Amino acid sequence: xxxxxxxxxxxxxxxxxxxxxxxxxxxxxxxxxxxxxxxxxxxxxxxxxxxxxxxxxxxxxxxxxxxxxxxxxxxxxxxxxxxxxxxxxxxxxxxxxxxxxxxxxxxxxxxxxxxxxxxxxxxxxxxxxxxxxxxxxxxxxxxxxxxxxxxxxxxxxxxx
Amino acid sequence: xxxxxxxxxxxxxxxxxxxxxxxxxxxxxxxxxxxxxxxxxxxxxxxxxxxxxxxxxxxxxxxxxxxxxxxxxxxxxxxxxxxxxxxxxxxxxxxxxxxxxxxxxxxxxxxxxxxxxxxxxxxxxxxxxxxxxxxxxxxxxxxxxxxxxxxxxxxxxxxxxxxxxxxxxxxxxxxxxxxxxxxxxxxxxxxxxxxxxxxxxxxxxxxxxxxxxxxxxxxxxxxxxxxxxxxxxxxxxxxxxxxxxxxxxxxxxxxxxxxxxxxxxxxxxxxxxxxxxxxxxxxxxxxxxxxxxxxxxxxxxxxxxxxxxxxxxxxxxxxxxxxxxxxxxxxxxxxxxxxxxxxxxxxxxxxxxxxxxxxxxxxxxxxxxxxxxxxxxxxxxxxxxxxxxxxxxxxxxxxxxxxxxxxxxxxxxxxxxxxxxxxxxxxxxxxxxxxxxxxxxxxxxxxxxxxxxxxxxxxxxxxxxxxxxxxxxxxxxxxxxxxxxxxxxxxxxxxxxxxxxxxxxxxxxxxxxxxxxxxxxxxxxxxxxxxxxxxxxxxxxxxxxxxxxxxxxxxxxxxxxxxxxxxxxxxxxxxxxxxxxxxxxxxxxxxxxxxxxxxxxxxxxxxxxxxxxxxxxxxxxxxxxxxxxxxxxxxxxxxxxxxxxxxxxxxxxxxxxxxxxxxxxxxxxxxxxxxxxxxxxxxxxxxxxxxxxxxxxxxxxxxxxxxxxxxxxxxxxxxxxxxxxxxxxxxxxxxxxxxxxxxxxxxxxxxxxxxxxxxxxxxxxxxxxxxxxxxxxxxxxxxxxxx
Numbered sequence: 045x046x047x048x049x050x051x052x053x054x055x056x057x058x059x060x061x062x063x064x065x066x067x068x069x070x071x072x073x074x075x076x077x078x079x080x081x082x083x084x085x086x087x088x089x090x091x092x093x094x095x096x097x098x099x100x101x102x103x104x105x106x107x108x109x110x111x112x113x114x115x116x117x118x119x120x121x122x123x124x125x126x127x128x129x130x131x132x133x134x135x136x137x138x139x140x141x142x143x144x145x146x147x148x149x150x151x152x153x154x155x156x157x158x159x160x161x162x163x164x165x166x167x168x169x170x171x172x173x174x175x176x177x178x179x180x181x182x183x184x185x186x187x188x189x190x191x192x193x194x195x196x197x198x199x200x201x202x203x204x
Numbered sequence: 205x206x207x208x209x210x211x212x213x214x215x216x217x218x219x220x221x222x223x224x225x226x227x228x229x230x231x232x233x234x235x236x237x238x239x240x241x242x243x244x245x246x247x248x249x250x251x252x253x254x255x256x257x258x259x260x261x262x263x264x265x266x267x268x269x270x271x272x273x274x275x276x277x278x279x280x281x282x283x284x285x286x287x288x289x290x291x292x293x294x295x296x297x298x299x300x301x302x303x304x305x306x307x308x309x310x311x312x313x314x315x316x317x318x319x320x321x322x323x324x325x326x327x328x329x330x331x332x333x334x335x336x337x338x339x340x341x342x343x344x345x346x347x348x349x350x351x352x353x354x355x356x357x358x359x360x361x362x363x364x365x366x367x368x369x370x371x372x373x374x375x376x377x378x379x380x381x382x383x384x385x386x387x388x389x390x391x392x393x394x395x396x397x398x399x400x401x402x403x404x405x406x407x408x409x410x411x412x413x414x415x416x417x418x419x420x421x422x423x424x425x426x427x428x429x430x431x432x433x434x435x436x437x438x439x440x441x442x443x444x445x446x447x448x449x450x451x452x453x454x455x456x457x458x459x460x461x462x463x464x465x466x467x468x469x470x471x472x473x474x475x476x477x478x479x480x481x482x483x484x485x486x487x488x489x490x491x492x493x494x495x496x497x498x499x500x501x502x503x504x505x506x507x508x509x510x511x512x513x514x515x516x517x518x519x520x521x522x523x524x525x526x527x528x529x530x531x532x533x534x535x536x537x538x539x540x541x542x543x544x545x546x547x548x549x550x551x552x553x554x555x556x557x558x559x560x561x562x563x564x565x566x567x568x569x570x571x572x573x574x575x576x577x578x579x580x581x582x583x584x585x586x587x588x589x590x591x592x593x594x595x596x597x598x599x600x601x602x603x604x605x606x607x608x609x610x611x612x613x614x615x616x617x618x619x620x621x622x623x624x625x626x627x628x629x630x631x632x633x634x635x636x637x638x639x640x641x642x643x644x645x646x647x648x649x650x651x652x653x654x655x656x657x658x659x660x661x662x663x664x665x666x667x668x669x670x671x672x673x674x675x676x677x678x679x680x681x682x683x684x685x686x687x688x689x690x691x692x693x694x695x696x697x698x699x700x701x702x703x704x705x706x707x708x709x710x711x712x713x714x715x716x717x718x719x720x721x722x723x724x725x726x727x728x729x730x731x732x733x734x735x736x737x738x739x740x741x742x743x744x745x746x747x748x749x750x751x752x753x754x755x756x757x758x759x760x761x762x763x764x765x766x767x768x769x770x771x772x773x774x775x776x777x778x779x780x781x782x783x784x785x786x787x788x789x790x791x792x793x794x795x796x797x798x799x800x801x802x803x804x805x806x807x808x809x810x811x812x813x814x815x816x817x818x819x820x821x822x823x824x825x826x827x828x829x830x831x832x833x834x835x836x837x838x839x840x841x842x843x844x845x846x847x848x849x850x851x852x853x854x855x856x857x858x859x860x861x862x863x864x865x866x867x868x869x870x871x872x873x874x875x876x877x878x879x880x881x882x883x884x885x886x887x888x889x890x891x892x893x894x895x896x897x898x899x900x901x902x903x904x905x906x907x908x909x910x911x912x913x914x915x916x917x918x919x920x921x922x923x924x925x926x927x928x929x930x931x932x933x934x935x936x937x938x939x940x941x942x943x944x945x946x947x948x949x950x951x952x953x954x955x956x957x958x959x960x961x962x963x964x965x966x967x968x969x970x971x972x973x974x975x976x977x978x979x980x981x982x983x984x985x986x987x988x989x990x991x
Contacts, residue, residue: 061321068320077237078230080453082402083486087908090402118230131228135220138877142707143227144402144453150228169916176908178402178454179707181880182916 047111051076052120060107066100067091069107070117078118078147082176089175092148093117099152101174118147121154129192130154139188141179148175153189162193214788215720218873221712222726223451223705233450235406235421236483243408244273246472246482247323248465249313249330250492251305254341254562254901255352256334258301258312265329266315271322274475275330276314276468278302286471289437292461292678293536295366295527296357297565299464305334306354306525307564308903309491314468316480339562339901340364342991343522344500346559354525354560364560366527371541371618372516372553380514380551384506388593392585393971394578395990396498396522396563396895397888398490398911399570401706403453405493406483409469413477416441421448422466425459425704426744429681431736433462438470449734455706456885457568460530460746461494491906494530495563495895496570498522499578505586510594512547512605517582519556522563529567530746531574532676532683538574539667541618545583546627546665546839547605552617562901571885571946573668573747580664584951585969588661588958592968598661598955599640603631606663613932620667622837623931623939625865630927631663634841634863637925643845651963656848660956664948665839668940669752673831678743685749686740687757688827689718689765693811695804696728699761702742703754704734708942709874710750714758716870717936721762722769722803723789740827748838748940751870752931757830759935764826766803772810772824773801775817836931836939840864844952848960853980855957857887857918860949863925866941867934872926875941880922882945888914889946890953894973894990 047064048057051074058073070079070093079102082090091102094116121128130153133139140146149172156163156171163171168189169182177185213219226232263275278300281287288296301312313330317323340346340354346364355361381387407422418440424430427447435442452459465482472480484493500520506513521537523529531538537556544552569575587605591598606627607614614622643659650657673682685702692698699718703710715729732738742754766786773791774781777799784791792800801809810816810824845859862879869875892912895905905911930937950972957974961967961983970982971989981987 063321071236072239072320075239076230077234078232080234080403081236082404082453083908085486085907085909088402088486118228122229127228134228135224138221138873140224140227141709141877141881142402142452142454143223143232144234144707146227147230165921173915173917176402176913176915177881178400178456178885178913179881180877181882181884181922182919183880183922184877186916 045108047107049110049113049115051115052117062108064107065103066105066107066110067102070102076117076119080144080147082144087176089148090145092151092175094151094155097155097158099155116151118150121150128154129195129197130157130189132195133188133191137184137188137191139180139185145175145177149177149185153192157193157196161196163189214723214725216716216870219712219716219726219871221709222715223709223711234403234453235408235423235450238408238421240408240410240479243479243481244316244318244472244476245320245323246314246316246469246480247327248311248468248488249327250488251301251308251310251312253305253334253336254308254339255337256305257337258304259333259335261313262331263313266326269322269326269329271318272315272326273318274316274472276300276471281471286438286467289462289467290433290679291526291528292530293527294533294679297526297528299467303357307562308901309488309564311464314472316472316476341561341897341899341901343520343559343561346561354562366523366558366560367536369536369556370554373551374553377514377516377551377553381504381506384508384513386593387504387506388589389502389504390586390589390969392501392503392969393989393991394497394499394501394581395972396495397570397893398495398895399456399458399568400490400911400913401454401456401458404484404486404489405459405463405465407466407469408479408481409473410479411470411473417444418470419446419448420470421450423452423459424449425455425706425746427704427734427736428702428741429678429743430462432681437467447736449704452706456571457496457746458494459706460568461528463493486908487906490895490911491903492564494528494566494568496566496568497578501582503582503586505590507590507594510604512590513550514552515544515549515583515586516553517543519554521556521558522561523558523567524561524563524565526565528565530678532670532678534675535574540575540579542576542620542665542667543579543582544616544618545580546607546663548607548611549617563897569747571882571943573666573943576666577947580947581951584662584664585954588955589968592962599635602661602663603628621834622665623834623933624929625665625837625839626927626929627663627839630839630863630865631841633925633927634843634861637923638843638861654850656850656960656964658846658848658956658960660844660952660954660959662842662948662952662955664944665837666944666947667835667837668748668943669832669836670747670749671835672833681743683743684829684831685742685754685757686827686829687754687761688740689761690825691765691807693808695724695807697724698730698732699758700732700739701754701758702739702744703750704745706745708750708878713870713874717755717758718762721759722766724803748943751938752836752934752940753830753832755938756832756935757828760830761826761828764828765824768824768826769803769806771817771820772806776801776809833933836867836934838866838939838941838944840944840948842948842952844956846953846956846960848957848979853976853983855891855974855979857920857953859923860920861923862945863927864941864944865927865929866944867929867931867939868937869928870938876924878942879924879945882943883922883949884914884919885946886949887919887953890950890972890974892973892975896991
């Protein structure tokens with residue numbers, strides 16, 4: 045079946061099996077491999093993307109269900125050479141190590157800051173609590189999101 | 205540490221990571237990201253049973269699937285001589301089962317298809333008939349009479365014993381225990397857990413049939429060792445094998461072994477002539493790849509006049525169906541004999557019995573240097589048990605029994621020589637940071653109100669950086685590492701190392717080591733790892749060995765280049781080499797500092813026209829192999845504060861104070877990050893993570909719904925402190941650090957839980973993971989062990 049999405053502002057289309065998961069559609073058919081896959085059970089959140097601005101685990105959604113919707117992935121976060129403050133915050137605060145959970149974490153953070161520009165530590169912990177990081181022990185991820193909140197520019201406050 | 209400001213620097217210090225720009229843009233190069241022209245996809249059929257004889261395998265329907273290109277069984281591999289492969293412990297492991305399956309999840313057949321969904325579909329079409337056998341699940345009964353022999357593939361085998369191994373002096377320990385005035389005994393289990401890196405294991409194999417060249421992109425912490433294993437397994441000439449690891453999404457020991465899926469991908473590519481990708485799913489990762497721990501221990505500690513005098517332990521070690529433990533050959537129980545810990549004992553002795561069971565093979569270190577985690581857990585639990593018995597403060601008991609600074613280098617009772625340490629300093633810093641006396645006062649107040657608050661202490665000494673080639677090898681390969689360094693004419697440099705980052709930031713840290721030694725900005729140094737065609741030989745990254753071994757090789761190769769630069773500079777300055785003095789970044793004439801040549805000026809001269817001093821080779825590059833004279837012995841003092849809900853028995857880790865001494869710190873930001881991550885994993889192990897089995901050998905921890913991993917909700921804001929006691933034998937005084945937090949934290953957490961529950965509920969031991977149900981049972985006086 046034909047699935048068409050607007051991904052990072054660009055309309056993309058592919059012919060896929062009806063059972064194709066959104067994560068595989070993004071990775072295998074659209075060749076955007078920044079979205080990762082880490083479990084079969086929607087526990088790890090390595091596959092988080094934004095669908096119409098909301099964080100969604102893309103292994104829990106069929107590509108067909110996403111057809112006609114707007115999807116944001118890590119590849120769309122930067123504006124050319126300008127990183128999103130969330131991306132910059134992860135670099136500044138050592139918020140990543142192996143980098144595997146990072147795209148999903150950053151998109152969840154982006155969605156949080158879009159609805160709550162000044163989140164507390166507890167609010168950040170809750171916002172990323174559906175996602176697993178095996179490397180950082182989370183403290184520096186939380187600092188990275190706070191860094192982004194404090195360095196949010198007007199251009200990025202509109203979302204990715 | 206908050207944020208890192210300022211431009212890229214020269215030498216040590218906090219510095220933004222060089223690898224981060226690609227990761228934050230989603231441009232990492234993980235194995236599953238690879239897409240080659242014509243690439244096919246593999247999937248593994250696994251055993252649903254823990255122990256069964258294979259009666260027949262019918263692959264007709266699978267082979268007839270329109271998108272299937274090949275179906276491979278153990279019988280097919282037998283024809284190629286590939287049905288079995290060596291493990292890291294020189295045992296053999298079935299690639300695909302031929303005679304029996306020996307654990308649930310074992311590899312039985314391999315399908316290659318046009319896409320990943322079709323490969324999975326075809327697995328359903330394979331019909332395997334099994335004759336079920338009784339499963340051996342409990343390691344404690346694996347050696348009993350009448351228990352089935354799991355490894356009947358080994359000729360003459362009549363039981364499930366793998367090894368018996370001892371360290372220390374049993375007779376001397378008996379004497380010390382007989383002379384003691386108090387002896388305390390505890391049975392404890394360090395249960396089976398799993399490293400569970402967020403990226404599962406996988407490979408893309410590309411066999412070029414014309415040139416006979418195999419390229420394997422794969423998740424490996426030890427690319428060079430894997431290359432040698434494939435040469436041995438497949439009979440491929442080693443110079444025709446190239447291993448590329450790319451970026452690895454976490455390893456923690458899980459990506460040390462060679463797994464059957466990798467070999468199957470290679471076979472699939474040989475059979476089809478196309479590249480074959482195999483990436484396991486999460487259940488496959490948890491159920492079949494290298495687990496960790498699984499030690500059943502009986503410890504005894506003794507004291508005389510309040511002084512700890514002896515420690516002895518008997519261990520039953522569950523190694524699963526194949527002995528695939530990754531550790532130095534000479535040490536079947538790894539470095540468990542570091543179990544005498546940080547204390548000046550009169551005697552210590554351990555006896556470890558390794559057994560086969562019908563469980564997944566492994567015994568890899570989960571962020572732990574070869575069983576150091578189990579050893580530290582044993583000793584730190586035993587010291588706390590003794591403190592309870594003696595009714596003394598556990599911090600005070602430790603302070604009174606530490607090895608003293610002037611005793612280093614300290615020969616331990618089990619054969620180690622600890623390189624350096626100042627234990628009391630670290631302990632007192634941790635107590636000061638925690639506000640230890642205030643915490644005890646708060647606890648007393650809360651106890652009076654019926655609240656459950658616990659303070660737990662752990663003090664660890666590790667042994668990391670394997671190791672000296674005179675007594676450490678894996679599969680006969682010396683545990684040494686190489687480094688080669690090339691300074692380009694324009695003064696930029698490329699360093700090749702055999703260590704393999706799985707997120708530790710080697711591209712940054714190793715550039716900083718070269719920068720410190722040569723004065724070239726870190727930004728101008730590219731670090732290459734994870735490609736066997738571009739890096740020197742070495743055994744890779746695990747057991748906190750990167751900085752102790754590869755880091756040393758890096759510093760030494762930079763010093764060799766610096767000496768070459770001295771000779772060239774002497775020619776340029778028309779001075780004798782001995783008349784030159786080094787200041788970071790330049791050689792200058794002693795007493796005349798204006799007369800100097802920078803490393804960049806020397807680099808262009810080294811490559812340029814014009815004569816060089818007699819006997820000096822052109823170029824500015826060198827290579828080095830580091831054979832460590834000893835391991836390094838990082839240490840630390842950890843204090844954990846827990847609150848336990850009396851109604852639900854849920855343990856809340858309120859505070860965690862970690863003082864680490866890993867010697868000289870190259871990039872303190874990265875060191876702190878390593879400690880954060882290891883502490884979170886320690887909380888997971890202590891409270892949540894467990895690979896359990898039922899009586900039939902069914903794995904009960906095969907998904908992230910069952911194998912629980914801490915999220916941001918379960919961990920506190922970490923409170924870190926540092927002391928710096930350089931390693932005297934390491935070229936830059938550094939020790940390993942990546943595993944210290946996972947080694948040190950579980951006993952601190954368990955000690956805190958017991959501290960919370962002992963006075964009110966009489967709890968004097970509880971096994972991990974301390975889930976609410978197990979803590980609740982302990983509070984009722986009948987906690988069931990995890991296995």
